[in-house]
Amino acid sequence: MLAEGWRLNADIAYLPWTDFKGRDYHLLRPKTMFDEQRGNGGGGVQIEGVLSYFLTQNISVGVGGRYWAMWTKKDSDALCSSSGCVGEPRILAKYSMERxxxxxxASYKLD
Incomplete structure (x- = not known):
């Protein structure tokens, strides 16, 4: 509790491993094609914080924020064409995502 009726919560989570598979579609072109990106390894993190105010002993309202990030290792990713992956990867890359x-x-706590 920060002060009378106010509470601050924070959570942090670490991802020790990520696995990624994505396709890059270009649907506005005359021929529909895609490239497939794949990667594994890497890691990630999620951070969340909430500031809550208790209206009563059982009812609270709050506002919060959340951040996610995930990434792959730069030496373990493959770029495959629409004809598939054959043999060794053609291009090594690092993929990442942030949100x-x-x-x-609002919450209600049962007694």
């Missing part, structure tokens, strides 16, 4: 957002919440 963040805010949210509002």
């Amino acid at each position: 963040w957002g805010t949210f509002f919440q």
Whole structure:
């Protein structure tokens, strides 16, 4: 509790391993083609914080934020064409993703 009626929560999670598979579609071209990207290894993290205010002993409202990030190792990823992956990867790459957002919440605690 920060002060009378106020609470701050924070959570952190670490991902020790990630596995990624994605396709890059180009549907506005005359021929529909895709390239497939794959990777594994790497890691990730998720961080969340919530500031809540207790209206009563059982009812609270709050606002929070969340951040996600995931990445692969740069030496373990393959770029495959629409004809598939044959033999060794053609291009080594590193893939990453970051997302963040805010949210509002309300909760009711049962006695």
